Amino acid sequence: MIIGVPKEIKDNENRVGLTPAGVSAYKQAGHRVLVETQAGTGSGFSDDDFSAAGAEILGSAKEVWQQAEMICKVKEPLPAEYGFFRENLILFTYLHLAPERELTEQLCAKKVVAIAYETIQTDDGSLPLLMPMSEVAGRMSVQIGAQFLEKPHGGKGVLLGGVPGVTPANVVIVGGGIVGTNAAKMAVGLGAQVTILDINANRLRELDDLFQGRLRTLMSNQYNIAQAVKEADLLIGAVLIPGSRAPKLVTEEMVKSMSPGSVIVDVAIDQGGSIETVDRITTHSEPTYVKHGVVHYAVANMPGAVPRTSTIALSNVTIPYGLQLANKGYRAAIAQNRALARGVNVLNGHVVYEAVATSLNLPY
Ligand code: NAD
Known part of the structure; x- marks a missing residue:
């Protein structure tokens, strides 16, 4: 699979969706990783660090979003990124959709597979990505x-x-x-x-x-x-x-x-x-x-x-789930892992996470 890591564009957000160690893990599993230039600067990771780990550095967010099959981010996409949504693109990030009607509607309209870090939940109720x-x-x-x-x-x-x-x-x-x-x-x-x-x-x-x-x-x-x-x-x-x-x-x-x-x-x-x-x-x-x-x-x-510590801590826990999505494809990965399945918020054009649907008064 082709994994994309765009630079975060939210105000003052210095974290990045993947560390060089994460790039290396995806590479070892046989995937390609595209990283937008300067994406890691705020967390102290240079383009050279990412290249050395096997990433391909691209010059713009547009190239990363268009070529990737799965986007690994930190924060929810902002309106400037909605234009990059397309059918079957996997979006793996913090989403917090409950107060985000426009974003939710865009994800549904474009049939993005939206998997939210914050709702991935193990059987004992814990939230490993929070x-x-x-x-x-x-x-x-x-x-x-x-x-x-x-x-x-x-x-x-x-x-x-x-x-x-x-x-x-x-x-x-x-x-x-x-x-x-x-x-x-x-x-x-x-x-x-x-x-x-x-x-x-x-x-x-x-x-x-x-x-x-x-x-x-x-x-x-x-x-x-x-x-x-x-x-x-x-x-x-x-x-x-x-x-x-x-x-x-x-x-x-x-x-x-x-x-x-x-x-x-x-x-x-x-x-x-x-x-x-x-x-x-x-x-x-x-x-x-x-x-x-x-x-x-x-x-x-x-x-x-403390973006450097936070980026590494976040990447440590997202990678095992991201690897399952990349290795098996999202359908098999979700079918085989209940914790990951609870992370799916939008699928096939519909909200499939009850609390989000309820708070936005959308069909579930
Ligand atoms: P947690 O579920 O692990 O712990 C919450 C604890 O509160 C539980 O042990 C629970 O028994 C206890 N509790 C509930 N009612 C109580 C009461 N009346 N008196 C005393 N204790 C009570 O949650 P957490 O991960 O530790 O998160 C705590 C808070 O910190 C959350 O609101 C979380 O969103 C927030 N948080 C904020 C930031 C930030 O940047 N400000 C970052 C991370 C988490």
């Missing part, structure tokens, strides 16, 4: 929190790990899933005092085992959240109720109880945020605002700040 971005955001949340706790960045001037003779900072993490666990690893590693709250008692047991007494687990309820938040130097919001808006677990009163110069990093902002005073999405160029004396950080695309 997980690495949660790992990145969870790990970043502590490093960002540490930075904004510094006085020049508006914080109270506290070092997360303290030093001998000085107490370390209190880090409170609400939600002990992928983001929360990765945040906890970083915070514990830096020597902070860490408290993690979750509503799932089994998850708290797993965390207790994993961290062997190096953090405190607490059942998530209003009373415990209020107590923990009052003492927090750094508060990290990391809850998720799949398919729903994040619940507002930390109230404005609780935020008022925090000492001045404390920091909130609400990672759950992409689902509306889990903290009442997080009332807006912030950006990498203006990442924080102050409310009740507390620094608030609410960037919805945190992994975008």
